[in-house]
Amino acid sequence: MVIQTILQALSFIFPAYVANASPVVLGGGTPMDGGKNFVDGKRILGDGKTIRGTVLGFLVGSFAGFIQIFVWEQPMIQSLSQKTIGWAHSPWGWEVPVFLSLGALLGDIFASFLKRRIGYKRGMPTPGLDQLDFLVGAILLASIFWFPPFRIIITLLVLTPLLHLGLNMVAYRLGFKSEPY
Ligand code: CTP
Ligand code: MG
Numbered sequence: 001m002v003i004q005t006i007l008q009a010l011s012f013i014f015p016a017y018v019a020n021a022s023p024v025v026l027g028g029g030t031p032m033d034g035g036k037n038f039v040d041g042k043r044i045l046g047d048g049k050t051i052r053g054t055v056l057g058f059l060v061g062s063f064a065g066f067i068q069i070f071v072w073e074q075p076m077i078q079s080l081s082q083k084t085i086g087w088a089h090s091p092w093g094w095e096v097p098v099f100l101s102l103g104a105l106l107g108d109i110f111a112s113f114l115k116r117r118i119g120y121k122r123g124m125p126t127p128g129l130d131q132l133d134f135l136v137g138a139i140l141l142a143s144i145f146w147f148p149p150f151r152i153i154i155t156l157l158v159l160t161p162l163l164h165l166g167l168n169m170v171a172y173r174l175g176f177k178s179e180p181y
Pocket of ligand 2: 130
């Protein structure tokens with residue numbers, strides 16, 4: 001069932017979404033690269049990747065995943081979950097939210113590294129990369145512990161860019177982002 005696959009996909013990727021979105025609100029301050037340039041004379045990562053955003057994104061994303069697993073273990077939730085999502089229990093352990101969050105941040109940081117190398121300034125939109133960098137990083141690292149069914153990966157590749165654009169529009173309207181993408 002399509003709805004069930006979408007719900008499974010979203011429950012899997014939830015911590016990565018939180019890890020990717022929370023730095024927009026909680027980030028700022030000292031950039032991770034310390035303001036330094038790479039050998040090509042351009043910034044290593046740029047001012048959009050901060051220490052606070054990365055640390056808090058990792059902690060908040062992991063914590064969100066722990067809460068999710070905890071709630072999932074409650075007997076009242078399990079029967080409801082079985083009926084809707086098709087999984088009574090969390091199919092993964094605590095490592096998955098930790099590695100999803102870490103992978104999401106690393107994927108996004110790696111994309112910034114690439115963007116600086118090709119000369120794109122901080123915040124310059126890079127369609128495709130901006131929506132999928134964190135997703136690919138998250139799935140890659142989390143798959144060490146739990147490899148999602150293929151249908152979930154496909155669903156996430158389609159759904160994530162749409163949700164990303166929608167949420168960035170909301171963040172822009174609320175004043176957290178300077179561009180609506
Ligand atoms: N952010 C952060 N630390 C991170 C990731 C994001 O502090 N590791 C914050 C920054 O304030 C950043 C905002 O979240 O400006 C939006 O993130 P993103 O779109 O990834 O950064 P950009 O500013 O667009 O920079 P880049 O061009 O490098 O992607
Ligand atoms: Mg950006």
